[in-house]
Amino acid sequence: MATRTIAQGFSTFHTRITPSGYETGKAASHKASITRRLEEYFNLKQLFYSGSANNGTSISKHSDVDFFAWIPTDKLKQNSATSLREIKECLQSRFPNTSVYVDSPAVVLDFGSADWDRAEVIPADYVEQKNGKNVYEIPDGSGGWMRSSPSTHTAYVTDENKRLGKKLKPLIRFLKAWKYYCNVPISSFYLELRATKWMESESSIVYDIDLCTILKKLHSCSLAAIQDPKGISGYVPACATEAKKADALSKLATAKTRAEKARQAEKAGKTSEAFDWWNKVFAGNFPSYYY
Numbered sequence: 440m441a442t443r444t445i446a447q448g449f450s451t452f453h454t455r456i457t458p459s460g461y462e463t464g465k466a467a468s469h470k471a472s473i474t475r476r477l478e479e480y481f482n483l484k485q486l487f488y489s490g491s492a493n494n495g496t497s498i499s500k501h502s503d504v505d506f507f508a509w510i511p512t513d514k515l516k517q518n519s520a521t522s523l524r525e526i527k528e529c530l531q532s533r534f535p536n537t538s539v540y541v542d543s544p545a546v547v548l549d550f551g552s553a554d555w556d557r558a559e560v561i562p563a564d565y566v567e568q569k570n571g572k573n574v575y576e577i578p579d580g581s582g583g584w585m586r587s588s589p590s591t592h593t594a595y596v597t598d599e600n601k602r603l604g605k606k607l608k609p610l611i612r613f614l615k616a617w618k619y620y621c622n623v624p625i626s627s628f629y630l631e632l633r634a635t636k637w638m639e640s641e642s643s644i645v646y647d648i649d650l651c652t653i654l655k656k657l658h659s660c661s662l663a664a665i666q667d668p669k670g671i672s673g674y675v676p677a678c679a680t681e682a683k684k685a686d687a688l689s690k691l692a693t694a695k696t697r698a699e700k701a702r703q704a705e706k707a708g709k710t711s712e713a714f715d716w717w718n719k720v721f722a723g724n725f726p727s728y729y730y
Contacts, residue, residue, distance in 0.1 A: 473530065483508060633657065658688070
């Protein structure tokens with residue numbers, strides 16, 4: 440019976456976790472309808488993709504779609520919570536059969552067909568350009584506003600991805616797959632920044648080696664907040680609450696141990712056993728050793 444190498448296993452896994460054309464099409468449809476509504480009521484300047492969907496690191500059947508809604512300053516309130524509530528009410532009346540709720544910094548529209556069929560609309564107030572990239576203020580979760588620049592972070596990840604033979608974005612996808620499959624309450628943006636910053640000093644990527652290394656580094660730093668490498672967003676926390684951080688650290692410790700065992704098995708020439716350990720890391724979703 441034909442078997443896979445570890446490298447082939449990760450290649451197959453990446454294909455499986457990349458969103459389908461159907462998922463991408465649904466997101467485009469939601470974008471169009473949300474755009475029309477916000478243009479009518481908030482003089483929307485632009486609705487654009489941000490987050491995983493924009494960076495090419497989203498996970499099939501799991502990642503929702505983040506949009507920045509660039510709205511004129513005079514249509515926003517000093518208290519960002521008020522703006523979120525007004526946008527929520529506006530979108531709820533347009534989508535009466537959809538669950539619409541506020542989860543700062545976004546208004547979330549849960550279209551309901553699956554986990555991935557959910558849109559997060561983040562109101563954004565344009566502030567300035569920095570190094571040719573737009574900088575916005577978005578809700579900070581406490582009624583205020585904080586700075587964010589999706590295009591700056593997209594360029595940062597994309598440039599490092601190119602330098603590393605287009606292997607950085609798949610590596611980030613594997614981290615996010617672990618997050619979703621194991622229900623780890625950790626920020627995708629945090630994982631993206633951590634992985635990119637750590638890989639700045641590397642000249643190449645080998646998925647199993649570097650994924651194991653990143654899990655170990657995440658564990659050793661105890662998921663400490665990371666200072667935005669591009670100097671836009673200040674310190675980025677790993678988790679929303681201390682309780683979620685404790686849960687994430689527990690699951691991270693388990694993943695780190697399993698990844699280390701996978702590497703040990705591979706080094707010992709026990710490829711089948713290594714596949715078993717990687718399958719445990721990803722909660723039963725990694726390809727099998729045998730075709």
